[in-house]
Amino acid sequence: MSNDTLSRRNFLRTTGLGSAGLFLGLYLPDAARAMIMTEHEALAADVYTELTAWVLIEPTGKVTLMCHRAEMGQGVYHSIAQIIAEELEVDLASVDIKFAQGNEKKYGSQLTGGSSTIRGSYKNSLKLSASARVVLTMAAAARWAVPIAECYAESGHVIHKPTGKKFHFGELVVEAAKLKAPENIALKPRSAYKLIGKPLHRKDTPMKTNGSAIFGLDKRIPGMVFAAVERNPRLRGKIKSFDDSATRKIPGVTNVIKIAMGVYEMDREGVAVVATSTWAALQGKKALKIEWDDTGFEHVNSLEIFSKQRELLKTEEGRILTTQGDPNGVITQSKDLLDVVYETPYQSHCAMEPLNCIAHHRGDTVEIWGPVQAPNWIQDYISKKMGIAFEKVIVNMTFLGGGFGRKALTDYPHEALVISKAIGLPVQVVWTREDDATQGPFRPGISYRCQGVIDGNKNISAIKFRMAGQNNDHFRSGDNGKANRSTSEGWLKPYFESIKNISFADVTFKTPIPTIFWRSVYASTNGFAYESFVNELAHKSGKDPLEFRREHLKEERTQKLLDKVAEVSGWKNKGKGFGMAVTECFGTTVAQVVKVSKSKGGKLKIDQVWAVVDCGWYVNPDIIHAQVEGAIVMGLGAATIHEITFKDGLVEQHNFYDYKMPRITDIPPIEVHIMENNEDAGGIGEPGLPPFAPALTDAIFDLTGKRIRKLPFDMASI
Amino acid sequence: MISLNVNDQNFEIDADPDMPLLWAIRDLIGLTGTKFGCGVAQCGACVVHLNGEAVRSCVTKVSRAAGQNVLTIEGLSKNNDHPLQIAWNEENVPQCGYCHSGQIMSAAVLLREKPNPSDADIDMAMAGNICRCGTYPRIRKAIHMAAELSKKGGITK
Ligand code: FES
Numbered sequence: 001m002s003n004d005t006l007s008r009r010n011f012l013r014t015t016g017l018g019s020a021g022l023f024l025g026l027y028l029p030d031a032a033r034a035m036i037m038t039e040h041e042a043l044a045a046d047v048y049t050e051l052t053a054w055v056l057i058e059p060t061g062k063v064t065l066m067c068h069r070a071e072m073g074q075g076v077y078h079s080i081a082q083i084i085a086e087e088l089e090v091d092l093a094s095v096d097i098k099f100a101q102g103n104e105k106k107y108g109s110q111l112t113g114g115s116s117t118i119r120g121s122y123k124n125s126l127k128l129s130a131s132a133r134v135v136l137t138m139a140a141a142a143r144w145a146v147p148i149a150e151c152y153a154e155s156g157h158v159i160h161k162p163t164g165k166k167f168h169f170g171e172l173v174v175e176a177a178k179l180k181a182p183e184n185i186a187l188k189p190r191s192a193y194k195l196i197g198k199p200l201h202r203k204d205t206p207m208k209t210n211g212s213a214i215f216g217l218d219k220r221i222p223g224m225v226f227a228a229v230e231r232n233p234r235l236r237g238k239i240k241s242f243d244d245s246a247t248r249k250i251p252g253v254t255n256v257i258k259i260a261m262g263v264y265e266m267d268r269e270g271v272a273v274v275a276t277s278t279w280a281a282l283q284g285k286k287a288l289k290i291e292w293d294d295t296g297f298e299h300v301n302s303l304e305i306f307s308k309q310r311e312l313l314k315t316e317e318g319r320i321l322t323t324q325g326d327p328n329g330v331i332t333q334s335k336d337l338l339d340v341v342y343e344t345p346y347q348s349h350c351a352m353e354p355l356n357c358i359a360h361h362r363g364d365t366v367e368i369w370g371p372v373q374a375p376n377w378i379q380d381y382i383s384k385k386m387g388i389a390f391e392k393v394i395v396n397m398t399f400l401g402g403g404f405g406r407k408a409l410t411d412y413p414h415e416a417l418v419i420s421k422a423i424g425l426p427v428q429v430v431w432t433r434e435d436d437a438t439q440g441p442f443r444p445g446i447s448y449r450c451q452g453v454i455d456g457n458k459n460i461s462a463i464k465f466r467m468a469g470q471n472n473d474h475f476r477s478g479d480n481g482k483a484n485r486s487t488s489e490g491w492l493k494p495y496f497e498s499i500k501n502i503s504f505a506d507v508t509f510k511t512p513i514p515t516i517f518w519r520s521v522y523a524s525t526n527g528f529a530y531e532s533f534v535n536e537l538a539h540k541s542g543k544d545p546l547e548f549r550r551e552h553l554k555e556e557r558t559q560k561l562l563d564k565v566a567e568v569s570g571w572k573n574k575g576k577g578f579g580m581a582v583t584e585c586f587g588t589t590v591a592q593v594v595k596v597s598k599s600k601g602g603k604l605k606i607d608q609v610w611a612v613v614d615c616g617w618y619v620n621p622d623i624i625h626a627q628v629e630g631a632i633v634m635g636l637g638a639a640t641i642h643e644i645t646f647k648d649g650l651v652e653q654h655n656f657y658d659y660k661m662p663r664i665t666d667i668p669p670i671e672v673h674i675m676e677n678n679e680d681a682g683g684i685g686e687p688g689l690p691p692f693a694p695a696l697t698d699a700i701f702d703l704t705g706k707r708i709r710k711l712p713f714d715m716a717s718i
Numbered sequence: 719m720i721s722l723n724v725n726d727q728n729f730e731i732d733a734d735p736d737m738p739l740l741w742a743i744r745d746l747i748g749l750t751g752t753k754f755g756c757g758v759a760q761c762g763a764c765v766v767h768l769n770g771e772a773v774r775s776c777v778t779k780v781s782r783a784a785g786q787n788v789l790t791i792e793g794l795s796k797n798n799d800h801p802l803q804i805a806w807n808e809e810n811v812p813q814c815g816y817c818h819s820g821q822i823m824s825a826a827v828l829l830r831e832k833p834n835p836s837d838a839d840i841d842m843a844m845a846g847n848i849c850r851c852g853t854y855p856r857i858r859k860a861i862h863m864a865a866e867l868s869k870k871g872g873i874t875k
């Protein structure tokens with residue numbers, strides 16, 4: 001069978017090898033096609049084709065679903081199942097879910113980032129599940145010799161309506177696998193959904209309330225040992241020499257090895273201590289005496305970083321990402337220019353589960369178990385870096401105790417493999433909180449220069465945005481000479497309709513600090529600058545910020561969103577202390593209103609946050625609420641509580657005592673609403689974060705007249 | 719050899735007396751529900767009960783627990799049906815879930831001492847537990863719900 005025949009047909013067949021069940025897959029290059037094959041065929045087909053294998057229905061009727069993406073809190077472990085159960089007609093409670101191994105051929109990209117899992121796969125999942133249901137129904141109808149129209153599927157059974165006879169799916173899989181699914185199967189209209197759109201309980205919750213969920217750090221492999229690594233505290237440093245005599249005296253310590261971990265294109269040196277328990281490894285790490293070699297690269301300081309960015313923004317035009325009209329012309333002629341700079345800090349991800357990874361180097365095959373967001377990137381990196389065949393790099397995902405972008409990097413799995421190779425045993429490398437907080441990569445710190453002009457009608461006639469900050473892509477794929485493609489991330493497209501002269505540019509700024517995406521990526525910082533600036537222009541023109549948005553965001557969907565946020569927040573009759581912002585991120589637009597007040601003692605406090613989410617089609621409204629609540633809490637921390645700073649090339653924060661987190665005592669009431677429409681699905685894990693900081697700072701301006709242009713700021717100081 | 723009772727079971731472990739209880743429970747006894755988050759008594763991911771009191775096992779030497787009773791998340795109930803566990807499921811509290819063993823163990827002591835906690839009581843008892851995913855609004859709700867539930871059943875642990 002050639003690729004061609006497989007790719008052109010939407011078909012069902014059996015190999016005659018005796019089937020263990022019905023595997024459902026998708027042919028990726030033309031993902032609109034659903035395929036149903038026996039397990040043997042699915043496995044065999046993998047040799048020739050790019051066939052996925054998502055769902056297995058066994059002859060017993062048991063349904064197993066492969067979760068091909070990372071579950072790090074955002075709920076895909078549950079949501080994918082909620083989608084498939086809908087069109088397949090099985091009971092969600094009875095579906096088993098397993099994490100898939102890294103296999104891009106089968107599952108497509110498994111990078112869990114860009115809030116992409118549901119929006120990227122739901123249409124295919126619906127079609128795939130519906131096709132399976134239809135062929136199962138056809139198989140039952142054939143066995144009963146009745147018209148298909150008299151049969152329907154429900155709760156994992158096909159039922160013959162007139163007689164009430166039924167088969168469970170497992171009884172039908174062998175025959176169903178021989179059938180061809182018709183083209184153009186009608187999918188349920190939203191009104192007919194029994195599961196989708198309902199706030200169902202997540203299937204991973206019970207495991208997370210009794211300690212049975214297995215996170216990376218909880219995984220155990222027979223014969224496994226533990227390791228901790230002291231890495232050069234400066235981001236590109238090496239080792240001059242080290243003394244491990246004290247370390248080797250610690251009971252349980254078995255090996256001390258100098259290693260290098262690949263961080264993007266550079267190597268970071270460290271000393272690994274291998275031991276029979278985590279504690280012994282950590283003690284051994286503490287007892288090391290290392291002399292570092294920190295020559296050959298700049299020892300950065302935060303103050304210099306940000307003053308250099310400001311300096312550059314004074315004169316540099318930068319690389320233009322996008323432009324329309326003639327913003328420069330309007331700006332040069334304006335006598336009343338608003339020209340301000342915003343500043344956003346470096347941030348650490350500090351997922352609750354510190355980085356960790358188990359690796360076993362077995363010569364020509366290597367295997368990894370851990371909390372990873374990008375199994376395919378690991379396969380790719382390891383195969384190139386260590387000279388192992390791509391398919392011999394086996395990556396197993398566990399639950400992630402948070403990820404936020406950091407766990408997409410390949411450094412910590414690589415390091416674990418380097419250690420395993422040296423000792424010939426499976427090893428779990430445990431990062432301390434201090435390692436996790438100080439070593440990055442970080443969200444880049446960025447300065448933004450924003451210039452804008454208001455016309456005679458009190459509307460924006462020109463805007464010019466320039467950012468100076470590190471480009472995450474440069475670490476992954478080098479400087480291609482182009483502007484940072486994320487320079488306009490967060491900014492709503494309908495603004496381009498109303499603002500005739502506008503440009504976005506990226507002023508190249510580099511440091512040796514490794515950076516990476518952080519929940520909502522550049523929207524998290526762009527959003528603060530750009531939406532704060534729109535608020536400032538609104539005030540300058542004497543207009544209400546929400547009305548000002550209505551005038552500049554004419555598109556119907558956005559108007560509805562603005563209406564809704566006005567309605568739920570009581571904007572029309574609001575008093576003092578209200579601020580708002582609206583941003584777009586990964587296909588979803590979120591508007592937020594924040595209300596602040598001061599107590600009699602003069603203490604500033606957030607009274608309430610309202611968020612309205614337009615994510616189009618959605619699966620589980622409760623998960624959306626949870627993600628937006630969580631994103632707001634994370635946004636609150638990044639805006640008012642913590643930042644990563646550098647001094648002499650060293651990170652100045654270490655753990656939760658100096659990189660503080662929002663706590664239960666800091667959280668205002670949060671109200672989340674979802675727009676109902678039939679648009680395509682947008683992302684959910686990240687888009688709730690960007691509008692919070694600009695809405696908060698405008699609320700503070702509304703109450704106090706104080707304009708905040710630099711994050712983070714201390715609420716107590718206002 | 720150090721002997722300790724964890725979740726009503728006796729264990730003899732060969733541990734450095736200075737080893738934190740956290741690592742003894744995880745690595746030597748093999749119960750991984752108790753989590754490592756900071757190692758310095760800042761985050762509460764490692765909270766267990768020592769003779770009924772909430773302690774941060776990352777800074778509690780295993781020798782301090784010798785001969786004592788330790789309760790971990792795995793022992794809180796047999797069937798995941800402690801009122802807090804029921805409420806956590808009802809309110810869909812966990813996101814990544816990593817912090818919640820510690821959150822629930824902290825809340826369990828609160829409920830035992832204050833069967834009807836006010837928001838201020840919850841703030842006091844729970845301020846030591848960080849949730850990076852930001853599930854705080856739901857933690858508060860679920861504790862109130864668990865208080866209601868336990869009026870019916872009563873809480874012993
Ligand atoms: S791990 Fe013990 S308090 Fe954080």
Ligand code: FES
Pocket residue numbers: 073352401402812813814815816817818848849850851852853
């Ligand atoms: S649920 Fe992720 S840290 Fe609390």
